[in-house]
Amino acid sequence: xxxxxxxxxxxxASTLLVHTGLTAIGLLPEQASAQAVTIxxxxxxxxxxxxxxxxxxxxxxxYSLVVFRRKKGETGExxxxxxxxxxxxFWTMIPLFAVVFLAYIGAQSLGETRRIDPTALEVDxxxxxxxxxxxxxxxxxxxxxxxxxxxxxxxxxxxxMDVIHSFWVPEFRVKQDLVPGQTTELRITPTxxxxxxxxxxxxxxxxxxxxxxxxxxxxQEEFDAWIIEQQxxxxxxxxxxxxxxxNQYCVTCHSVDGxxxxxxxxxxxxGSEVPLxxxxxxxxxxxxxxxxxVNPNLHIVEGYNANVMPAFANLLxxxxxxxxxxxxxxxx
Amino acid sequence: MKKFFSLGLIRGLWWEILGxxxxxxxxxxxRLLMGLPAWKAEPAVVFGALLGALFFLYGVGxxxxxxxxxAGEETPEHVDDSHLGWRRYFGAxxxxxxxxxxxxxxxxxxxxxxxxxxxxxxxxxxxxxxxxLTLNQYNTLMSLHGIVMIVSILLGIAAFMNYLVPMxxxxxxxxxxxxxxxSFWIAVPAGLILLSSLFLGGFDTGWTGxxxxxxxxxxxxxxxxxxxxxxxxxxxxxGLNIIVSIVRLRAKGMAPFKMPIFVWAALATSLxxxxxxxxxxxxxxxxxxxxxxxxxxxDPAKGGNPVLFQHLFWFYSHPAVYVFVLPGLGIISxxxxxxxxxxxxxxxxxxxxxxxxxLVGFLVWAHHMFTSGxxxxxxxxxxxxxxxxxxxxxxxxxSWVATCSCWPGSSSSCSAASPVRPTPPSRPTCIxxxxxxxxxxxxxxxxAVISSRSSPPSITGIPR
Numbered sequence: 001x002x003x004x005x006x007x008x009x010x011x012x013a014s015t016l017l018v019h020t021g022l023t024a025i026g027l028l029p030e031q032a033s034a035q036a037v038t039i040x041x042x043x044x045x046x047x048x049x050x051x052x053x054x055x056x057x058x059x060x061x062x063y064s065l066v067v068f069r070r071k072k073g074e075t076g077e078x079x080x081x082x083x084x085x086x087x088x089x090f091w092t093m094i095p096l097f098a099v100v101f102l103a104y105i106g107a108q109s110l111g112e113t114r115r116i117d118p119t120a121l122e123v124d125x126x127x128x129x130x131x132x133x134x135x136x137x138x139x140x141x142x143x144x145x146x147x148x149x150x151x152x153x154x155x156x157x158x159x160x161m162d163v164i165h166s167f168w169v170p171e172f173r174v175k176q177d178l179v180p181g182q183t184t185e186l187r188i189t190p191t192x193x194x195x196x197x198x199x200x201x202x203x204x205x206x207x208x209x210x211x212x213x214x215x216x217x218x219x220q221e222e223f224d225a226w227i228i229e230q231q232x233x234x235x236x237x238x239x240x241x242x243x244x245x246x247n248q249y250c251v252t253c254h255s256v257d258g259x260x261x262x263x264x265x266x267x268x269x270x271g272s273e274v275p276l277x278x279x280x281x282x283x284x285x286x287x288x289x290x291x292x293x294v295n296p297n298l299h300i301v302e303g304y305n306a307n308v309m310p311a312f313a314n315l316l317x318x319x320x321x322x323x324x325x326x327x328x329x330x331x332x
Numbered sequence: 333m334k335k336f337f338s339l340g341l342i343r344g345l346w347w348e349i350l351g352x353x354x355x356x357x358x359x360x361x362x363r364l365l366m367g368l369p370a371w372k373a374e375p376a377v378v379f380g381a382l383l384g385a386l387f388f389l390y391g392v393g394x395x396x397x398x399x400x401x402x403a404g405e406e407t408p409e410h411v412d413d414s415h416l417g418w419r420r421y422f423g424a425x426x427x428x429x430x431x432x433x434x435x436x437x438x439x440x441x442x443x444x445x446x447x448x449x450x451x452x453x454x455x456x457x458x459x460x461x462x463x464x465l466t467l468n469q470y471n472t473l474m475s476l477h478g479i480v481m482i483v484s485i486l487l488g489i490a491a492f493m494n495y496l497v498p499m500x501x502x503x504x505x506x507x508x509x510x511x512x513x514x515s516f517w518i519a520v521p522a523g524l525i526l527l528s529s530l531f532l533g534g535f536d537t538g539w540t541g542x543x544x545x546x547x548x549x550x551x552x553x554x555x556x557x558x559x560x561x562x563x564x565x566x567x568x569x570x571g572l573n574i575i576v577s578i579v580r581l582r583a584k585g586m587a588p589f590k591m592p593i594f595v596w597a598a599l600a601t602s603l604x605x606x607x608x609x610x611x612x613x614x615x616x617x618x619x620x621x622x623x624x625x626x627x628x629x630x631d632p633a634k635g636g637n638p639v640l641f642q643h644l645f646w647f648y649s650h651p652a653v654y655v656f657v658l659p660g661l662g663i664i665s666x667x668x669x670x671x672x673x674x675x676x677x678x679x680x681x682x683x684x685x686x687x688x689x690x691l692v693g694f695l696v697w698a699h700h701m702f703t704s705g706x707x708x709x710x711x712x713x714x715x716x717x718x719x720x721x722x723x724x725x726x727x728x729x730x731s732w733v734a735t736c737s738c739w740p741g742s743s744s745s746c747s748a749a750s751p752v753r754p755t756p757p758s759r760p761t762c763i764x765x766x767x768x769x770x771x772x773x774x775x776x777x778x779x780a781v782i783s784s785r786s787s788p789p790s791i792t793g794i795p796r
Contacts, residue, residue: 164638
């Protein structure tokens with residue numbers, strides 16, 4: 001009995017210690033959405049359970065190894081105990097109830113994070129290698145930054161133009177893949193104004209690590225003001241519009257200063273003779289630049305591979321392609 | 333020098349080069365005859381690599397027995413090649429202990445290669461931005477590190493099972509020695525093909541190879557798919573061999589619940605290898621065919637579904653983690669009683685928990701896909717089944733604790749010689765396990781002990 005008592009005290013002490021450690025080292029980022037609260041509560045239940053089970057096993061093992069170790073002069077075998085069926089049933093049934101309980105509160109929490117608010121703000125999210133695009137269909141606004149009003153549910157309808165990507169803002173906790181040919185949904189209720197980042201959480205090729213976009217959680221008034229500003233800002237210069245598009249979709253792979261990236265640099269490209277993979281050359285005129293955007297596999301530049309750049313024919317409007325070409329032609 | 337070139341491994345490598353060249357030439361010739369442009373890298377290299385692997389198996393001598401039978405020649409059941417000395421480790425030996433060592437050597441070689449990849453890309457990460465790798469090289473090393481480590485662990489598991497299981501059950505060898513040799517040797521060209529992707533453009537998908545990304549990755553992707561598919565044969569056939577050996581070749585009197593506990597772990601592991609590995613092979617071959625022939629399995633534009641791949645992939649790749657862990661848990665269950673000088677607590681429960689983990693492990697795959705876009709309600713049943721794995725796992729851990737501690741534990745010392753506790757009737761315990769520690773290399777004398785003790789009471793004592 002004395003051993004059991006000592007072990008019990010040590011297990012309790014170790015559980016408290018491990019749990020304190022787990023919560024103190026900052027495993028979780030800031031809590032910035034209503035969904036995050038539900039998920040963190042669930043995580044905390046698990047942290048307690050992990051701390052307890054870890055302590056139970058490790059403390060009992062170490063205690064046994066130290067206290068029951070072989071004393072000087074002992075040479076015999078240990079006590080011959082082959083097992084105890086009642087005990088085995090005990091530690092099968094208790095965990096069974098525990099995991100069913102955990103699964104139950106898990107399912108409850110899942111339901112909680114998926115709760116539908118019919119007045120949610122709708123945002124269409126499109127992803128591709130390697131950009132994020134956010135469209136507010138109610139307002140006719142399209143941007144590369146996600147603005148969200150605080151304390152109001154946002155419904156993200158998401159799809160991908162090429163490979164699988166994943167929408168993940170660590171502070172919001174929830175995550176959802178964007179699958180080509182399919183629309184997936186994610187509901188977020190931001191609760192803390194601030195600046196965050198959406199990170200792609202599904203390996204999506206060479207520049208996956210750099211596929212991120214800014215997220216701003218702002219008050220409803222700031223949000224409305226931002227929408228009006230977006231709606232009223234009409235850029236008249238095609239080169240200027242092209243630069244904005246390029247910053248959104250292109251500069252991850254194409255530099256504008258001659259430096260080496262995944263694709264050829266745009267500096268001095270327009271008007272030059274481009275050497276192709278098949279040994280010929282082609283003049284980089286307006287038509288070549290346009291074709292290279294809408295159908296990148298048509299002409300492969302020497303030293304680069306096919307199938308790296310996605311086709312932008314479905315993503316960009318005709319006028320947007322023309323803006324991009326105008327921007328490229330301005331880079332002498 | 334002549335001795336060197338007559339080694340099975342060296343002959344196999346020559347034949348592999350020959351086979352690869354032949355395969356590439358064959359595809360080019362067919363394309364010429366069909367009036368297509370003669371050179372297209374992808375089909376030529378894939379077919380070359382596949383043929384190279386087959387030629388390797390012929391060159392190394394792994395197909396010799398079957399070829400002789402096909403020609404109507406008789407072969408002895410078991411060929412004793414011990415006169416070859418160290419050279420038999422480099423050829424198609426049929427001895428399970430030689431094959432066990434071969435598996436272990438290949439596993440350690442691949443593990444050091446995979447580890448080196450990790451060192452390279454972790455060094456790159458020491459500072460922000462890229463210093464000496466390109467983005468594609470970084471992703472290739474990261475992806476190859478993942479899959480090479482997985483293959484090497486699979487081979488390491490096979491090493492322990494091949495070496496130990498026949499001796500633990502008192503068999504002279506595995507049930508199918510030729511299949512055993514084949515299972516090992518196919519892993520060699522598989523490893524070579526896998527590593528060749530480094531020189532064929534690499535691939536940037538990670539070890540999971542999800543399409544559509546893998547459908548558009550460079551040529552190295554195909555070498556990854558082909559290499560893993562071939563290594564899969566090693567797992568499937570190795571698992572088959574272990575199961576048949578355990579079922580059919582146990583020493584007289586060794587009932588299932590008298591088998592050493594590691595054998596139960598090996599059985600559970602092999603059940604998974606035999607029945608789940610096909611699914612990863614299938615999913616990878618479907619992407620290979622999609623790339624080679626334009627089939628639209630996972631291409632949404634052709635009515636395919638990328639999420640289907642993930643279901644097929646994880647149906648193996650989740651149980652695979654139990655392939656990795658069950659033998660390890662089995663080794664702990666085997667060694668722990670030796671060092672605490674007591675029998676394993678709840679032997680039957682521990683044995684059944686291995687089988688339980690293996691079976692429940694088949695029902696949990698979609699927990700890797702909670703965010704994948706599959707039907708949302710599926711998250712709930714897969715959460716329940718996933719949590720259920722905790723129960724047999726808990727049985728193991730609690731039983732170890734009970735093995736170590738002095739339950740019911742009122743005495744101050746656990747020794748049987750303690751004055752509080754009278755000496756229990758002496759029964760031989762841990763006979764074979766103590767032999768393992770005293771002579772880890774040669775287990776044969778130990779088996780002699782088991783097989784010579786044919787009277788029922790001592791048999792019960794051996795595996796508890």
